[in-house]
Amino acid sequence: MEPTEPLVGGYLLSHHTPTDDILGELAVTTREAAADAAHMQVSSDEGTLLTMLTRLTGARFAVEVGVFTGYSTLCIARGLADGGRLLACDVSEEWTAIGRPYWERAGVADRIDLRIAPALETLDALDTEPVIDIAFIDADKANYPAYYEEIVRRLRPGGLVVLDNVFLGGRVLDPAYQEEQHLAMRRLNDLITADERVDSVMLPVRDGLTIARRR
Numbered sequence: 001m002e003p004t005e006p007l008v009g010g011y012l013l014s015h016h017t018p019t020d021d022i023l024g025e026l027a028v029t030t031r032e033a034a035a036d037a038a039h040m041q042v043s044s045d046e047g048t049l050l051t052m053l054t055r056l057t058g059a060r061f062a063v064e065v066g067v068f069t070g071y072s073t074l075c076i077a078r079g080l081a082d083g084g085r086l087l088a089c090d091v092s093e094e095w096t097a098i099g100r101p102y103w104e105r106a107g108v109a110d111r112i113d114l115r116i117a118p119a120l121e122t123l124d125a126l127d128t129e130p131v132i133d134i135a136f137i138d139a140d141k142a143n144y145p146a147y148y149e150e151i152v153r154r155l156r157p158g159g160l161v162v163l164d165n166v167f168l169g170g171r172v173l174d175p176a177y178q179e180e181q182h183l184a185m186r187r188l189n190d191l192i193t194a195d196e197r198v199d200s201v202m203l204p205v206r207d208g209l210t211i212a213r214r215r
Helices: 006-013 020-041 045-058 071-078 092-108 119-124 142-152 168-173 180-194
Strands: 061-065 087-091 112-116 132-137 155-164 197-203 209-215
Touching: 006 045, 020 045, 020 071, 020 092, 045 071, 045 132, 045 155, 045 209, 061 071, 061 119, 061 142, 071 087, 071 092, 071 112, 071 132, 087 092, 087 119, 092 112, 119 142, 132 142, 142 155, 142 180, 168 180, 180 197, 180 209
Parallel strands: 061 087, 061 132, 087 112, 132 155
Antiparallel strands: 155 209, 197 209
């Protein structure tokens, strides 16, 4: 299910701040290398939104769960305040290696701390103090509730957590889908709505995007 009419989606893609050559080339490289898996890369308008949200929060410490080839990583890193750091969590050396040269070309590689390990282990090792300014979750869907909890408890007041793919192609709206990832996403969507620690909004951006702000 498309959350927006394809004609509208195309219009949206043509009406945001244009991407530069580095992001454009990374997108092309991802499509060539990943083939059918290339859909895991965020769209250019979503990348622009991530940069904007990072700048709006004045973020100095960001967390990303799910790097893939590093497009969203680059977008977040570009939005960080001077001296800011991005903790990027993934389990694939192969996919993340594609993004590294582009991070270097963009001059943000020194801001990115890439950890190749299960994200829950990386998050659990963080200090429990509320130090995260912004976080982006775009990884294995069954673990979204656990990622959300580990991050929200460490979000500073006013900090944001952004969650991608909260529609799962519309399957979360259809009770016929009962696989683990569908159940986990439905549970999390309901939990965020009722979570008194945050204010949240779910947006029909691409495959559904939720933004939650720590009170």
